[in-house]
Amino acid sequence: MFCLEDQVVLIAGGSQGLGKQFGQKYWDESRHSKIILVSRSDVKLRNAITDITGGRQEPVELVMPEVAASEPSASGSSAINLSKSSNHAGFESELRSNSNRSSSSLKESTNVVTHLTTNAADSRIVYIACDLSDPDAVERMFVTLQHNNLLPTQVLACAGGSIPKLFTDLTAKELEMGVKMNYMTTLFVIHKAAQMVPQAHLILFSSSTAFFPFIGYSQYAPAKVSLKALTSILRHELPNTRISCVYPGNFYSEGYVLEEMSKPDITKSIEGSSYPISCEECCDKIVWWLNRGYDDVTTDSIGWFLMSLDMGLNKHNNNSAYWFVQWLIGVIANLLVVPFYMVLCSYQINKWHKQNKNKNTLL
Numbered sequence: 149m150f151c152l153e154d155q156v157v158l159i160a161g162g163s164q165g166l167g168k169q170f171g172q173k174y175w176d177e178s179r180h181s182k183i184i185l186v187s188r189s190d191v192k193l194r195n196a197i198t199d200i201t202g203g204r205q206e207p208v209e210l211v212m213p214e215v216a217a218s219e220p221s222a223s224g225s226s227a228i229n230l231s232k233s234s235n236h237a238g239f240e241s242e243l244r245s246n247s248n249r250s251s252s253s254l255k256e257s258t259n260v261v262t263h264l265t266t267n268a269a270d271s272r273i274v275y276i277a278c279d280l281s282d283p284d285a286v287e288r289m290f291v292t293l294q295h296n297n298l299l300p301t302q303v304l305a306c307a308g309g310s311i312p313k314l315f316t317d318l319t320a321k322e323l324e325m326g327v328k329m330n331y332m333t334t335l336f337v338i339h340k341a342a343q344m345v346p347q348a349h350l351i352l353f354s355s356s357t358a359f360f361p362f363i364g365y366s367q368y369a370p371a372k373v374s375l376k377a378l379t380s381i382l383r384h385e386l387p388n389t390r391i392s393c394v395y396p397g398n399f400y401s402e403g404y405v406l407e408e409m410s411k412p413d414i415t416k417s418i419e420g421s422s423y424p425i426s427c428e429e430c431c432d433k434i435v436w437w438l439n440r441g442y443d444d445v446t447t448d449s450i451g452w453f454l455m456s457l458d459m460g461l462n463k464h465n466n467n468s469a470y471w472f473v474q475w476l477i478g479v480i481a482n483l484l485v486v487p488f489y490m491v492l493c494s495y496q497i498n499k500w501h502k503q504n505k506n507k508n509t510l511l
Contacts, residue, residue: 150349150438155181158293158300160280160337161307163192165401166353169431170304172200175273182298183273184210186280186289187307193275200273208271210296212278212288274298280307280333283340290340302349303341305334309403310368312411318367330371335378342386351392351438352379356451358395359458363497364415390443394434395455397448398424414500437469444468453477 152174161167162185174183185193194207278289293299308330311322338350354375361369379393398404404424425433430447437445445468446452456474468474 149441150435152435153178153181155302156184156298156300157181157302157304158184158186158337158341159304159306160186160333161305162275163187163189163196165306165403166396166399166427166430167304167306168196168200169427170306171196171273172428173431173435175200181272184293184298184300185273185275186278188277188279190277193277197273197275205271205273208274210274210276210292210298212276212285212292280337281328283336286336286340290344294344299345300341300348301345302351303337303345304351304353305337306353307333307337308353308371310365310407312364312407312415313367314364314412315366322367326367327371330368331374334375338378338382342382342389346386346389349390349392350382351394353394353396354379356395356397356446356448356454359451359454362415362418364412364418392438392443392445394445394447395451396430396434397446397451399427399430399447400424401427414497417496417500440469442469444471 155174155178157170157174159167159170162171164187167185167187171183171185174181185196187193190209193209197205197207276289276292279285290299309325310330311318311326313322334352338352341348341350352375355369355372357365357369358372358376361373376393376395379391382389382391398419425448433447434445444455446455452469452474455468456477459471459474
């Protein structure tokens with residue numbers, strides 16, 4: 149149901165964390181799959197490939213063409229604007245429309261594509277440095293993939309990150325980053341993939357906080373809830389496309405270490421027993437469930453239980469493990485357990501507010 153072999157897998161957010169771990173898994177457990185890592189940082193991507201391959205392969209970059217200006221450059225040549233070409237036919241049309249330009253310019257542009265194809269063909273793993281929150285950059289990325297015969301059969305939208313703070317302590321820039329990192333990066337990649345490769349398996353990465361958003365995650369959880377909603381809508385609109393959504397709990401990664409530095413104490417208290425698992429274990433669990441045909445995947449028992457509560461008597465189309473049991477638990481727990489738990493949460497939060505108010509008064 150979910151095969152690692154004979155794939156062209158695009159991993160958004162592949163330079164670190166869970167995305168990098170997926171790159172490692174495809175590298176270790178397949179022989180003929182092409183792996184494409186994408187993130188903004190060229191340096192991190194190169195380091196990720198070196199780590200994944202153990203230094204056995206030099207990092208190979210697929211360089212996206214820049215958006216060309218309509219006027220010739222200072223050197224007298226003009227580049228081909230690939231951002232307007234969403235498919236191969238469009239690219240050829242762009243070439244024809246620029247036939248009146250200097251032959252040296254066309255030769256240079258053609259050589260770029262040929263060079264990329266040669267390098268990509270010889271490499272099992274390549275990378276693209278791309279700002280996935282920029283829709284124009286994402287379009288150029290997919291055009292570049294198409295010219296290199298690397299349109300994906302699987303898309304893993306792993307990009308994201310959290311800055312756990314109280315809402316009023318966050319800067320406007322951090323709030324903007326939350327929307328860009330956790331929603332727009334996935335939105336634009338999945339949108340372009342659905343247009344160009346509707347047969348590809350699309351895998352969105354939300355979070356267990358999508359089922360229970362709480363204090364400290366205002367920069368992160370709303371975007372993850374949006375991905376959950378997007379998944380439901382895409383399943384309505386793209387019935388012939390396999391669309392999965394993963395809701396990971398806590399797992400060790402570079403991002404997790406940074407999150408712990410800014411995470412408020414009240415957030416840690418409510419999280420309670422949600423201990424982080426290793427990044428490798430998280431990746432293995434996701435693949436295990438996807439391989440068994442499930443498309444709504446959690447990585448720990450707390451996430452599974454929270455999904456159950458989220459289902460309850462609500463309208464849903466989950467394809468998760470033991471979904472009928474989840475539904476029953478959701479119905480019973482929402483009636484008998486959740487009200488008491490919410491009272492406890494409210495008590496903890498009110499107590500925390502009073503303690504901080506007293507501290508401020510003393511100051």
